Amino acid sequence: MFQPGQLKSYDELNSALDHLLAGEDDIVSHLANASSLLNYFLDNVNWVGFYTMKNGQLQLGPFQGLPACVTIPVGRGVCGTAVNEDKVMRVADVYAFPGHIACDANSKSEIVIPVHRNGEIFGVLDIDAPVTDRFSADDERGLEAFVKVLEKHLSTAS
Secondary structure, X not given: OOOOOOOOOHHHHHHHHHHHHOOOOOHHHHHHHHHHHHHHHOOOOOEEEEEEEEOOEEEEXXXXXXXXXXXXXXXXXXXXXXXXXXXXXXXXXXXXXOOOOOOOOOOOEEEEXXXXXXXXXXXXXXXEEOOOOOOOHHHHHHHHHHHHHHHHHHOOOO
């Protein structure tokens, strides 16, 4: 459906996500396709995926990359902090982040964006990179917009 390098901006990527999810209503399929799309088109990343809220903690969801931590308590690590504070966490050097949870020793920077469904925190989009300071303010804005497209589809999914 897509070719590497075909999408040149977050606007194009977000439009591709919107078209990909249109007409589908399965949450797991939405998350799986969203993580695959990002993994395929973002350069210099080594893990892209979702953690969803289950029993008061984050539970591993669909992802692309090496095996990952299965559960993360709210308030722990970059993902748990993003949920606890309900804000984007853009970390230039994960080893300088207090309480960082190292699922993959090759990851050096990370961005985590909270995902909401019907007004509640549903989980997070987590992206790791094998280089420090991989994620810019432009990446943050583009990925927040990506999550907004995803949230629109999650609101009617089951």
